[in-house]
Amino acid sequence: MNVTKRLLILLFPYRFWVAASFVAALFVMVLNLTIPQLIRLVIDRVILENQLDILNIIAAGVITVSIGKAIFTFVQRYSMEYVAQKVIFDVRNKLYRHLQQLSLGYLGKITTGQLMSRVTSDVETLRRFLDFGVIHFLQSFLTIIGILIVMFIMHPLLALVSLASIPFLTVTIWKFAREVKPAFSDIQHQVAQLSSVLQENITGIRLVQANTQEKGEAKKFHGQNKKLFDSNIFTAKIWSFYLPLMHFISGLGTALIFWYGGRLVISGQLLLGELIAFNSYLLLLVMPLRMLGWIISLIQRAVSSGERIFEILDSEPEIKDVPGAKDIGKAEGFIQFEQVSFGYDQGNMVLENINFQAEPGQVTALVGATGSGKSALVELIPRFYDPQKGKILLDGRNIKTITLESLRRNVGIVFQESFLFSASLAENIAYGKPDATEEEIIEAAKGAQIHEFIISLPQGYQTIIGERGLGLSGGQKQRISIARTLLIDPRIIILDDITSNIDTRTEFFIRKALKNLMKGKTVFIVAQRLSTLKNANQILVLDQGEIVEQGSHHELIRSGGRYAELYKMQLYGVEPTAS
Amino acid sequence: MDLHIPELADQEKPEKVNYRIIYRLLKHVWPYRGRIMAASAMMLIATITTLAGPYIIKVAIDSAILTSDYRQLNWLTFLLAVTFFLNWFSSYWQNYLMSWVGQRVIFNLRQSIFEKLQGLGFKFYDNRSTGEIMSRVINDIDALNEFITWGIVHIAGDLIVLVGIFVIMLSENVMLTALSLVTFPFFLLVSTFFRNRVIQAYREVRGKMAAVNSYLQENISGLKVVQSLAREEKNSEAFSLINHHNMKANVRAAGLFAVYLPVVEVVGALGMALLLWYGGREVIRGVIQIGTLYLFLDYLTRFYAPLRDLSQIYNNFQSAMAAGEKYFQIMDAKPNVEDAPGALRLPEIQGKVQFQGVTFAYEEAKNVLEDIQFTVEPGQTVALVGPTGAGKTTLISLLCRFYDSQKGSVVIDGHDLKEVKVNSLREQIGLALQDALLFSGTIKDNIRYGRPGADIREVEEAARRVYIHDFISSLPQGYDTPVRERGSNFSMGQRQLISFARTILRNPRIIILDEATSSVDTHTEVSIRKALKAITAGRTSFIIAHRLSTIRSADIILVMDRGRIVQEGTHRQLAEMPGLYRELLNVQIIDEDELFTDLLQPQEEAF
Numbered sequence A: 001m002n003v004t005k006r007l008l009i010l011l012f013p014y015r016f017w018v019a020a021s022f023v024a025a026l027f028v029m030v031l032n033l034t035i036p037q038l039i040r041l042v043i044d045r046v047i048l049e050n051q052l053d054i055l056n057i058i059a060a061g062v063i064t065v066s067i068g069k070a071i072f073t074f075v076q077r078y079s080m081e082y083v084a085q086k087v088i089f090d091v092r093n094k095l096y097r098h099l100q101q102l103s104l105g106y107l108g109k110i111t112t113g114q115l116m117s118r119v120t121s122d123v124e125t126l127r128r129f130l131d132f133g134v135i136h137f138l139q140s141f142l143t144i145i146g147i148l149i150v151m152f153i154m155h156p157l158l159a160l161v162s163l164a165s166i167p168f169l170t171v172t173i174w175k176f177a178r179e180v181k182p183a184f185s186d187i188q189h190q191v192a193q194l195s196s197v198l199q200e201n202i203t204g205i206r207l208v209q210a211n212t213q214e215k216g217e218a219k220k221f222h223g224q225n226k227k228l229f230d231s232n233i234f235t236a237k238i239w240s241f242y243l244p245l246m247h248f249i250s251g252l253g254t255a256l257i258f259w260y261g262g263r264l265v266i267s268g269q270l271l272l273g274e275l276i277a278f279n280s281y282l283l284l285l286v287m288p289l290r291m292l293g294w295i296i297s298l299i300q301r302a303v304s305s306g307e308r309i310f311e312i313l314d315s316e317p318e319i320k321d322v323p324g325a326k327d328i329g330k331a332e333g334f335i336q337f338e339q340v341s342f343g344y345d346q347g348n349m350v351l352e353n354i355n356f357q358a359e360p361g362q363v364t365a366l367v368g369a370t371g372s373g374k375s376a377l378v379e380l381i382p383r384f385y386d387p388q389k390g391k392i393l394l395d396g397r398n399i400k401t402i403t404l405e406s407l408r409r410n411v412g413i414v415f416q417e418s419f420l421f422s423a424s425l426a427e428n429i430a431y432g433k434p435d436a437t438e439e440e441i442i443e444a445a446k447g448a449q450i451h452e453f454i455i456s457l458p459q460g461y462q463t464i465i466g467e468r469g470l471g472l473s474g475g476q477k478q479r480i481s482i483a484r485t486l487l488i489d490p491r492i493i494i495l496d497d498i499t500s501n502i503d504t505r506t507e508f509f510i511r512k513a514l515k516n517l518m519k520g521k522t523v524f525i526v527a528q529r530l531s532t533l534k535n536a537n538q539i540l541v542l543d544q545g546e547i548v549e550q551g552s553h554h555e556l557i558r559s560g561g562r563y564a565e566l567y568k569m570q571l572y573g574v575e576p577t578a579s
Numbered sequence B: 001m002d003l004h005i006p007e008l009a010d011q012e013k014p015e016k017v018n019y020r021i022i023y024r025l026l027k028h029v030w031p032y033r034g035r036i037m038a039a040s041a042m043m044l045i046a047t048i049t050t051l052a053g054p055y056i057i058k059v060a061i062d063s064a065i066l067t068s069d070y071r072q073l074n075w076l077t078f079l080l081a082v083t084f085f086l087n088w089f090s091s092y093w094q095n096y097l098m099s100w101v102g103q104r105v106i107f108n109l110r111q112s113i114f115e116k117l118q119g120l121g122f123k124f125y126d127n128r129s130t131g132e133i134m135s136r137v138i139n140d141i142d143a144l145n146e147f148i149t150w151g152i153v154h155i156a157g158d159l160i161v162l163v164g165i166f167v168i169m170l171s172e173n174v175m176l177t178a179l180s181l182v183t184f185p186f187f188l189l190v191s192t193f194f195r196n197r198v199i200q201a202y203r204e205v206r207g208k209m210a211a212v213n214s215y216l217q218e219n220i221s222g223l224k225v226v227q228s229l230a231r232e233e234k235n236s237e238a239f240s241l242i243n244h245h246n247m248k249a250n251v252r253a254a255g256l257f258a259v260y261l262p263v264v265e266v267v268g269a270l271g272m273a274l275l276l277w278y279g280g281r282e283v284i285r286g287v288i289q290i291g292t293l294y295l296f297l298d299y300l301t302r303f304y305a306p307l308r309d310l311s312q313i314y315n316n317f318q319s320a321m322a323a324g325e326k327y328f329q330i331m332d333a334k335p336n337v338e339d340a341p342g343a344l345r346l347p348e349i350q351g352k353v354q355f356q357g358v359t360f361a362y363e364e365a366k367n368v369l370e371d372i373q374f375t376v377e378p379g380q381t382v383a384l385v386g387p388t389g390a391g392k393t394t395l396i397s398l399l400c401r402f403y404d405s406q407k408g409s410v411v412i413d414g415h416d417l418k419e420v421k422v423n424s425l426r427e428q429i430g431l432a433l434q435d436a437l438l439f440s441g442t443i444k445d446n447i448r449y450g451r452p453g454a455d456i457r458e459v460e461e462a463a464r465r466v467y468i469h470d471f472i473s474s475l476p477q478g479y480d481t482p483v484r485e486r487g488s489n490f491s492m493g494q495r496q497l498i499s500f501a502r503t504i505l506r507n508p509r510i511i512i513l514d515e516a517t518s519s520v521d522t523h524t525e526v527s528i529r530k531a532l533k534a535i536t537a538g539r540t541s542f543i544i545a546h547r548l549s550t551i552r553s554a555d556i557i558l559v560m561d562r563g564r565i566v567q568e569g570t571h572r573q574l575a576e577m578p579g580l581y582r583e584l585l586n587v588q589i590i591d592e593d594e595l596f597t598d599l600l601q602p603q604e605e606a607f
Helices: A003-047 A053-101 A104-109 A112-154 A156-162 A165-203 A205-210 A214-266 A272-314 A374-380 A404-409 A425-429 A438-447 A451-456 A474-488 A504-518 A553-559 A562-572 B019-065 B070-119 B122-126 B130-172 B174-181 B184-221 B223-228 B232-285 B290-331 B392-399 B422-426 B443-447 B456-465 B469-474 B492-505 B522-536 B548-552 B571-576 B580-606
Strands: A335-342 A351-358 A363-367 A389-394 A411-414 A492-496 A522-526 A538-543 A546-551 B353-361 B367-376 B381-385 B407-412 B429-432 B510-514 B540-544 B556-561 B564-569
Touching (some): A003 B290, A053 A272, A112 A156, A112 A272, A156 A214, A165 A205, A165 B070, A165 B130, A205 B070, A205 B429, A214 B019, A335 A374, A351 A546, A374 A522, A438 A451, B019 B290, B174 B232, B184 B232, B353 B392, B367 B392, B456 B522, B492 B522, B522 B540, B522 B548
Parallel strands (some): A411 A492, B429 B510
Antiparallel strands (some): A335 A389, A538 A546, B353 B367, B556 B564
């Protein structure tokens, strides 16, 4: 369906408000056109015909008209703004709700930044269109039509003469818009470039100074700074030229009116007041004409923003419950992979023909070089992705036939980068189980070895963390996220390379925390350091998406394959003689 | 129209205006006084021609149209067209020249603050976030532009328009002038009353909008966690609430704004009604002519815009002052490390390093290093070991003289670092930091970052020596492969090797490495170890070590705890005596075994 049409459909539930706004705009237009007529009456009737008695009425009329105009302007603006805000509110909610259902597969194709810009700046563009755009479009359009009608009724010939400048004005406005738009986006681009040069410099300032490259950096910045300067000047030239030019053209229009109209007045075919009213109308016409150019670009932008927004709203979540999916409640935790093949996109397989099983209470370790498919494998378990071939069973049931929610409630993941939310520590720990009691939260924190630290804080569990709150160290964050997982008490635990960013002392605590977490669960560990895996029940060695070796540490060492080789290399490094 | 009022909500206000700042800002404008004079002259012409238009029409009405003088009408029309043309010409030059000056000054201000920033020491950056500094250089300076470009010439222009109109009005008719001006106090009153409320309301909107955006930002980047914990429903509710607050704030602000504009217009219309009512009578009485009435009606509408601009000047001025103050705060900052008067160039370093009773604190009374004392002979490799916060990073920062110690001295080859030129020291030190930051550009540019003149052979040689050459040449674009933001297209291990190559290319006399804690895959790890060996050979080297293998091969191990060196010796010596080193060592060894044995045994109790 056409995007413009869909944008209009968004307005449909508020059609009465829109209609009210439209009617009010009509009144505003009519009242706007009345003022010059009142002035005309003062000149033609009161002054030239000496009808002093109607002067009071006209003065009162001016006041009445402007009060009426004020009221209708208010109604028009307020109702349209109200509609715009309502619509945007709905769109944001829908967008966010939908976004959360999308699978990581879809999200993987768009960066977080792009996604953010869709839900923020694209929605914002849409809002500007709905309020400013629609209001001014209505007003400009109605005003132009109204003025043309009035002028032609008053004096068709003079109307034609006074409109002579309009085509030139329109062309100028059009040319201006066409030139200034790329110029402005060029400025924005240059500002973005300057910011990124600057950001890089400031983030790396220690490196800059250590390498004594201050001068080189200043030169780099100078180049970009100069480009921004040039873009600014280029743009300044454009609008310094065109804006006064528009003024000039409409000025010529005025001159023409007085010249031709003046003759008409002298020859008695026109009254002086009518001439002055004509001039007022011409001036009233200029503003909406300028507005239209701006509004058209607003519409264009709104359409392309709308396209991007609808693209998200239209995308079907790739991963969703099949009809009749079952809520399995609490699972046992028996996992089987049967001939599973998977790729993030078709034809580029990341995992090939994976077969294995993991029992409750067992630790399964995944080992392999970067890109061997370890993370992809574990991400299939909570169905962040669906495999292209084969199936994964939980307690003998294909996970595709289990409701997503109940499946994911049974799987606890501790990610390599612990992600916490800007909220209190208690809320963060209870993130997966918002109705948890205080005792449960404290118990989870104790299990994760973070309770002591939390109660040492002045505000304890109510301490706000994150951007505007307390900053936590990597190890502390990790333990909070372990507490979070402990609290939901999943049957299956996935640890995605979690000890890699932690220093030795912290690691000790985390290991203790993990021990509490892993008790009796089906555990999957993705690891870089092989030394941590010695006691896993089974180790899967992956290479280019395939399981190349499988067994316990001792079995694998004894068989002398790839694992044994890697292990030796890591344990002794390049200097086996040193130990 | 007042469409820009909502934008005023973005402006900041300083606590109090410091007038010296204006003086300092104007000093930056002074070199361009010639252009400003020219622009002012153009502005004068533009103003005169603008005001002349209605006056010519007035004359045309009274002495051409009403007296049926065709010739006069032709002449006046021509004159009118000429004034419009002059207006175009002068407006163009006024705008162009002023924009040029404004942009030029901004350009200079940006360049000087950037260069200033390069020279500021670590202490400055320790206390500030990147975003904060960025907003100084980008946003605050933009706010100054507003002031320079429009503040100076516009204020003058507005004043001239107002005075001009006033003078012409007075010369025509005193009573009508008084009547025209009667509504202005109301105009000012009403617009001040509303404007502040509207600005306040839009500030509120901005706050609510920021809440919406940060909620989205956080939850989109944490989507994996959200989905894995099945929080979608709950989050949608939470978001809807934040979204709703935002909507309400918006509707409120828009409502206020929708009242504000019409009310101002009504005040304007009152003035017009008054003028028509009284002026009409005066014309009939023959005191004034119709053209004069027209002139007053026209000028009345031209009075409002400059008046409104002037009433906003204080706001603009305040926000420019706020920006200016922050700008000069940085410009006035003293680098925490500066060359002493008469500092000498450090001769080529042999590599003997001594710390003599060094005590250092980032903040008063909180010593991070205390009485550090040790000597390193040329060519030795020193491993710094100890828990987080022991002061290892601080120690090497002092060696590069990123900070100066409060007590004691750091001495290289007998030269106290405080007595030599900072650059001559840093040029001879190679520092590879833990985060292995890469800059945008190509791999080649990154490797030769510290020596931009190096040719490709030298770059390749450096890469080869740290075992990253094969990897780089295996890339389709080889050494010209572009590096994405912060090097995100390379793995941690690769970034580290590239930063090693960067260090070694400078052929520094002293090497300082902060070993990354994050694990890398086994092959890279082996490369890193070999590279480490290659670059520490024949140089005095300091390594903040996290890996046992690195520590083992060091000549001296300095074990640090809470700002002191608690143990010193070789691996063999230290491993044999009780102390922190052995404790640290044990943790590393234990963690490899203990976890799973403990874990697997008491399994039953879990059920």
